[in-house]
Amino acid sequence: MKGIFIVLEGPDGSGKSTMAHKIGQHFSEKGREIEFTREPGGTDISEKIRELILDRNNTKMNYRTEALLYAAARAQLVSEKIIPWLESGKIVISERFVYSSLVYQGLGRGLGIDEVKKINDFGIAGLKPDMVLLFDINPEKALNRKLNIDGGDRIENENISFHRDVYEGYKKLAKFCPEIKTINAERTIEEIFDEIKDIINSI
Numbered sequence: 001m002k003g004i005f006i007v008l009e010g011p012d013g014s015g016k017s018t019m020a021h022k023i024g025q026h027f028s029e030k031g032r033e034i035e036f037t038r039e040p041g042g043t044d045i046s047e048k049i050r051e052l053i054l055d056r057n058n059t060k061m062n063y064r065t066e067a068l069l070y071a072a073a074r075a076q077l078v079s080e081k082i083i084p085w086l087e088s089g090k091i092v093i094s095e096r097f098v099y100s101s102l103v104y105q106g107l108g109r110g111l112g113i114d115e116v117k118k119i120n121d122f123g124i125a126g127l128k129p130d131m132v133l134l135f136d137i138n139p140e141k142a143l144n145r146k147l148n149i150d151g152g153d154r155i156e157n158e159n160i161s162f163h164r165d166v167y168e169g170y171k172k173l174a175k176f177c178p179e180i181k182t183i184n185a186e187r188t189i190e191e192i193f194d195e196i197k198d199i200i201n202s203i
Helices: 016-028 044-054 063-087 098-108 113-124 139-150 160-176 189-200
Strands: 004-009 034-038 091-095 131-136 180-184
Touching: 004 016, 004 063, 004 098, 016 034, 016 091, 016 131, 016 189, 034 063, 044 063, 063 091, 063 098, 063 113, 098 113, 098 160, 131 160, 131 189, 139 160, 160 180, 180 189
Parallel strands: 004 091, 004 131, 034 091, 131 180
Antiparallel strands: none
16 A cells, blocks of 8 residues: 655644544554654654754754754654655654744744755655645644643743744745645534545545
8 A cells, every 4th residue: 555644734732633643543444554753753863853952941042953953853754764654555644744844943933944945855855745734723822722731842932923923834835835735723623623534535
């Protein structure tokens, strides 16, 4: 069977983890092998990079350093895990991919989409997802949900204006990337997943 690469994107707290689990369960019931991963992270090396990026004590991290670390973690994940999984015919469900870097570092940090895309193009070696589900939710509502759970990491604790820029960035990106399917995430879990099922069943 052909491997399928599904990416879930959206603001922090938009429900990506919940939907990743439900999508995986849906395909498992159809007899497919599923692998879950997240960004940054997913491998021993990438998880160590994740700790550096999200540590709330790393307040002096340069924005370019941040962008390069995300790209490095992603490159390791792609080469070590995602490509082999896809080649073996598995369905890979990833919480975040390149699109996060384009909006968080490219737009939110002001580094520019083209610059961030260049370093990531090198890191992912041409890999493209089969489908990207973008969870559209008010950034304040989503962020409050996340911060109330665990206090948030370094990125989640950025000023709300940063998260608004990221949210607007996602909406702009969706206009130029046909693989992105925008999902209204301000509904019940059942309503959201009913829409997702119609989309993923068309793959």
